[in-house]
Amino acid sequence: MITSLQNRNVKEAAALSAKKKERDRQGLFVVEGKKMFGEAPAEWISRVYIAESAEAEILEQYRAKLSGLSYETVSDEVFAKMSDTVTPQGILCLVRQQHYNIEEMLENANKKRMLFILLEDIQDPGNLGTIFRTAEAAGADGVIMSERTTDIYNPKTIRSTMGAVYRVPFFYAENFPSIFNKLQERNISVYAAHLKAETAYDVCDYKKGTAFLIGNEANGLSRETASCADQWISIPMEGRAESLNAAVASSILLYEAYRQRRNRT
Amino acid sequence: MITSLQNRNVKEAAALSAKKKERDRQGLFVVEGKKMFGEAPAEWISRVYIAESAEAEILEQYRAKLSGLSYETVSDEVFAKMSDTVTPQGILCLVRQQHYNIEEMLENANKKRMLFILLEDIQDPGNLGTIFRTAEAAGADGVIMSERTTDIYNPKTIRSTMGAVYRVPFFYAENFPSIFNKLQERNISVYAAHLKAETAYDVCDYKKGTAFLIGNEANGLSRETASCADQWISIPMEGRAESLNAAVASSILLYEAYRQRRNRT
CATH class of the missing domain: 3.30.1330.30 (Ribosomal protein L30/S12)
Incomplete structure (x- = not known):
């Protein structure tokens, strides 16, 4: 002892x-x-x-x-x-630690309609862990992060995943926007959650390959990253709310995709 | 100085x-x-x-x-x-500190379809603040909490509201389930998010008066509180996810109601 x-x-x-x-x-x-x-x-x-x-x-x-x-x-x-x-x-x-290969993460893209969440520079460990937890629940195939996103292996992050870290593949990308090409080549569309978007998130069809792109808590998406998305989408807000928590925004989008995929109407 | x-x-x-x-x-x-x-x-x-x-x-x-x-x-x-x-x-x-009156919070129930979130014993200050933030964004009319819910005036909670605490009316109820009667008398239905519910959250109609009931992070809803709801609803989950973060569950429900109310189909 x-x-x-x-x-x-x-x-x-x-x-x-x-x-x-x-x-x-x-x-x-x-x-x-x-x-x-x-x-x-x-x-x-x-x-x-x-x-x-x-x-x-x-x-x-x-x-x-x-x-x-x-x-x-x-x-x-x-x-x-x-x-x-x-x-x-x-x-x-x-x-x-686990090291997933991005090509392996995408290898089923021909066989199924995949669902990913892409995170640019998320800084709060609790937010990151909660996003993993929700991603698993919504049936997502993986989480792809910019290199400056906070460390998934931080103990607070690990706790917030509630075990999803063991089951959801993930990847830290050195060149984050370059990953979008790999997705797009496989018919996975990249939807950027953006405050300046004119299209509401709930009018798009997520029953095909879908990846949601979420920006940093304080600064949102960088211009370069946002410009590489296929479509910008907004989450409408009432009152004087200016933005949503990053884990909340991720959840609303992931569950809208999951809702559409479950209800085939 | x-x-x-x-x-x-x-x-x-x-x-x-x-x-x-x-x-x-x-x-x-x-x-x-x-x-x-x-x-x-x-x-x-x-x-x-x-x-x-x-x-x-x-x-x-x-x-x-x-x-x-x-x-x-x-x-x-x-x-x-x-x-x-x-x-x-x-x-x-x-x-x-502000002290809202529950009767005043409900006085517009005849004129508009109200939306509330009901929280039983939420303990995490960040979760509570995030729920206020999302409630404002989704157009909710107020947050009603059991007496043992964590203090809204905790500095961490206040920060997480991002200002929504100034704009979203709230009420701590000594006798929490008794409030449900006040809602029900005004045609506001109480939907309890419950892991054992058989009805998925997204098949219900939230275009009329709606209140979502969310339980404690670790223990969920108490039996007594759950039994006073009009309907139990579940948020479907894939993988081995057993539950969702309380702020995430609240957000998914609030935004489903808001989605239905915005899209009149």
């Missing part, structure tokens, strides 16, 4: 929570809590730590999953140091 | 940011930032504090609004102590 706050593994977990650089260097990220451990693909898990006081209960609940993995028990004090959350649930694991 | 961290006004602003009890005792809440100051109804504002280094710029930008108000300049160190934000914008004000 690890009882020293100076232990190398303890410091490593804390560094992986706090620093993107460290996460990228090691190719790992930190997952906390029972639900997120329970849903993590076993073959992605690199290491598991369990708090002393939670050990009996967690062994009982996750016997099958833990049997194929080795885990280490740590004192409650050490666990609190490793944990990023206010009320730790007693289990934390290091998980291997 | 206030330069002492021990000044009574400085401590008061910090206490109002941190404690609901103090906010309720004084009937005030804290608003930070230029945009939120600019949108605050002048007659609601009780006191204004401006950071020394931002004074010239803020006086220039808000001359008209500030001319009717008295303000106090504080040193930057003092402002940082008063502020709840990581990057303070140099202006902070104390604003009087």
